[in-house]
Amino acid sequence: MFFELSKSKDVNEKRALSYFYLPSYPENFHEYYGNKNGFLRRLNRKEMRYSLSDGIKLDNGGVIIQIVEMGGIYIIFIAFAIISWLISNQLKVKFAKYSKMPIQYSGKEIAERMLRQNGIDDVKVLSVEGQLTDHYNPANKTVNLSRDVYYGSNVAAAAVAAHETGHAVQHASAYAWLQMRSALVPVVSFASRWVQWVLLAGILVVNTFPQLLVAGIILFASTTFFSIITLPVEVNASHRALVWLKGTGITNNQNQAAAFDALKWAAYTYFIAALASLATLVYYVLILMGARNRD
Numbered sequence: 001m002f003f004e005l006s007k008s009k010d011v012n013e014k015r016a017l018s019y020f021y022l023p024s025y026p027e028n029f030h031e032y033y034g035n036k037n038g039f040l041r042r043l044n045r046k047e048m049r050y051s052l053s054d055g056i057k058l059d060n061g062g063v064i065i066q067i068v069e070m071g072g073i074y075i076i077f078i079a080f081a082i083i084s085w086l087i088s089n090q091l092k093v094k095f096a097k098y099s100k101m102p103i104q105y106s107g108k109e110i111a112e113r114m115l116r117q118n119g120i121d122d123v124k125v126l127s128v129e130g131q132l133t134d135h136y137n138p139a140n141k142t143v144n145l146s147r148d149v150y151y152g153s154n155v156a157a158a159a160v161a162a163h164e165t166g167h168a169v170q171h172a173s174a175y176a177w178l179q180m181r182s183a184l185v186p187v188v189s190f191a192s193r194w195v196q197w198v199l200l201a202g203i204l205v206v207n208t209f210p211q212l213l214v215a216g217i218i219l220f221a222s223t224t225f226f227s228i229i230t231l232p233v234e235v236n237a238s239h240r241a242l243v244w245l246k247g248t249g250i251t252n253n254q255n256q257a258a259a260f261d262a263l264k265w266a267a268y269t270y271f272i273a274a275l276a277s278l279a280t281l282v283y284y285v286l287i288l289m290g291a292r293n294r295d
């Protein structure tokens with residue numbers, strides 16, 4: 001809501017929601033627009049209204065950053081938005097590059113081999129629609145690979161397939177951080193459904209009923225905690241993937257370095273997301289403290 005980096009694809013839906021709840025802007029509410037060439041500018045009031053009602057025309061891959069200014073703190077959010085956006089671009093570049101480096105096996109074969117060698121026989125490897133949709137689902141024990149990864153016989157596909165299988169291995173070996181993360185999923189899905197509206201309402205009534213903002217901050221803190229817990233889980237899955245790929249001889253020295261690099265950039269996206277979440281949490285706490293100090 002107040003710090004939001006949205007890709008043009010899903011901007012319109014979010015806009016419609018914002019319009020419903022935020023028909024007029026507070027004085028210190030701003031929107032910035034950036035395109036993929038690194039161009040960033042602040043939208044004027046008229047454009048902001050227009051962007052709410054109809055969705056402004058965005059270049060493919062453009063971003064809208066919504067910010068409530070409070071002192072100079074918004075600079076930090078702009079910095080986070082730009083960094084995470086640069087990282088996701090870099091990730092795409094790396095994956096495009098490493099998917100041109102051929103490897104003996106497809107992602108599917110790699111996942112199945114890695115499962116078997118870890119003594120896991122109750123996990124299925126499936127192909128799912130979309131790009132970068134790869135994930136392990138502990139609920140039904142499936143390694144879900146996007147088409148490019150499932151069918152691809154290249155370093156990028158191998159790295160992703162082995163990483164997702166790494167999560168399956170974590171699950172089978174009751175890896176503590178994964179267990180903690182899974183336990184938090186219902187809490188976080190509840191929190192993320194309500195957090196924006198509770199925070200928004202909380203800020204609007206902060207001077208009369210600050211408890212609502214406190215509730216919003218608690219909800220938000222649970223999502224921040226979740227994104228921090230995610231870090232060791234992701235790094236460990238990548239570590240398992242790289243050790244296994246090297247140990248089996250599927251990667252040689254050259255493409256092992258490429259697999260490492262691809263997974264490293266994927267990890268950065270989680271890292272910057274956790275940092276941004278932490279900064280946003282601090283920001284809401286500062287709003288609360290600012291309101292208290294005015295009393």
Ligand SMILES: [Zn+2]
Nearest residue numbers: 163167234237
């Ligand atoms: Zn992962």
